[in-house]
Amino acid sequence: MTLPVHALVNARLLDPATSTDEMGGLLIQDGKILDWGSHIRNEGLPEQATIEDCQGFCLAPGLVDAHAYLCEPGKEHRETMATAGMAAAAGGVTTMNAFPATEPVIDDPALVEMVSRRAKNTCAVNVCITGALTKGLLGAEMAEFGLLAQAGVVAISDGQFAIGNINLMRRALAYASMFDLPIIVHAEEPALASGGVMTGGRTATFMGLKSIPNCSEAILVERDIRLVEMTGARWHAAHLSTADALDTIRRAKDKGLPVTAGTAPHYHALNDLELGEYRTFARVSPPLREEEQRLAVIEALKDGTLDVISSQHLPQSADSKRVPFAQAKPGVIGLETMLPVSLRLYHNKDIELLTLLHRMTVAPAKLLGLDAGRLKNGAAADIILFDPEKPWQVDGDALKSKSKNTAFDGHLLQGRVMKTFVDGTVVFEL
């Protein structure tokens, strides 16, 4: 028996992996991409195919989010696999990489299996898992990378915690290289960042808040790159926000080191002025930087120094944000706004649309070793349909995440996901 075919036609096909940007269509059969390209039109489709007119909207691979906190198990009051899945689907994210800052921490192979199973059962999109770099995220003892790798983790990271002990980092890099696991780091020298809540500069001086110097990022990046040179391990800076650190990445890449870097939409879209009136919802770690640093981030996204844009989705409850600024927990949610906020770069003519999508599909998939992020015959039909022009105003309360700590509440954005497919099934429709 022939399985039914679903035909998406009259779409602007965007595939960063093959630099495709053309009108055409895509066929889905049995949850997989049967065929795609400019030759797929209304005519000549398989008999009894269901046909969907995409009205010229963009059809692209589903986004791969390399960095999200799903909070389950242990912090379900902030987010669950189910609510994160809905938020991801609404944002066009079809695969998200769950970070290990759960309770208990994902530092044990048994927990990897449990979380995978839970994700399969309750989450609308695909979930891959990053295991802890140190036991309990305490920064003292290496976690069992090898056993975690066998259980299926795609990377190793201590999430928001930077590793201050250089010897530990050296050994972690050496050890992870045996399993070809990338180590994802929070690049902020812990002693320099200690106690700081915003970036050093004019705004911090006026606001009277303890600040973190820009160089705290570059110092850690410099340190780690020396270690990468020594160990040959794969290393990824999760979210860079300063020109100096980006220059260091450029030099490391020129040397051919296995180094990649990412950033988050808030670092290319916002600067530290966003914290005016002590807006705790814009408190993130590393902190929002001054305007010239934001422009350096855009430049690095343009020239490929920054490979990846990830959401850095970090749900925080209202209780932990509605406190004096210095007491507020850092972090913003970002799954639903990742694409629309990043489309600003396209609308401002900073970056080509395909390049922008590359940073959110192929590049993160490559980083995590996933067969995702591209339109490929036979691959899972994880795809999105989006209208890059559609204007909307972010209403934090209307977002699907369980926590509402968005830094973009009230912002006017242009571009929105209309439909998201995972394994050929619609998991979100506007």
Place this chain on the structure above:
Amino acid sequence: MTNVNTIPFAHRHLLDIARLNAGDINQLLDLAESYASLSRTADKKQSVLSGKTQINLFYENSTRTRTSFELAGKRLGADVINMSVGSSSVKKGETLIDTAMTLNAMHPDVLVIRHSDSGAPHLLSQKVDCAVINGGDGSHEHPTQALLDALTIRRRKGRLEGLIVAICGDIQHSRVARSNIALLNIMGARVRVVGPTTLVPPNAAKMGVEVYHKMSDGLKDADIVMMLRLQTERMQGSFVPSVREYFHFFGLDKDKLTHAKPDALIMHPGPMNRGVEIDSEIADDLNISAISEQVEMGVAIRMACLDLLTRKAG
């Protein structure tokens, strides 16, 4: 046989393997072979060291090696004194050189020294008039262990040349590994080291070995699988994450052993951490494990070393 028992040795001390050549090593192994036979007879005692004084100077605890040297000396008729320096003179502030001068004044014929610092036996040898045997110095060398391993292999396999020897585990901190690598290279074996990236020195390949980080690759077609002891203080957090992970990836069990030759010989310098670097099922299988024989050959090798180093040239 008469030659073996009378010709002088070309070296005054036994500080490391690196300064020996194949002829020196064969001379030691051949003489040790005859002492191995002697040790199996009812009357084990000889008088070749009669009237001579051997001092075992142990700055580091070691029951096995110290006993082996003591037994070797006594079987050859020497007066053997054991000094555990760690707990006495050092605490009183005496330096190694002070101790050496004091001992030298007592006119010993041979000093066996174990020390936690690499190079300590070399320093000692410059300050005394008698022969010095390195009984293990820091992470540098343990030459008599390599010699006894070589003797064990030669007895079981008939040769050293051309054999594939996989040395597995904590290479970084192992004096046994360094001595064995040196000796096996001199004797024409093909040496591999296998261990986690954190426990293999970055420049290991420059020691003339092939480096592997997967047991299945490193053990492929190996004739000899030499396991090293993993020190427990290295287990938690710093070099490897846990005992269970270490055993899973680097502990020798029947499954991993299938990659080696069917008649591969298993060795371990002891004491073993069962379930950490080796499975009991393998350690206790006399058909494949030479661990007890290594201990036996230890006495024979040390007899040969004591004998040769106390012979006067000419």
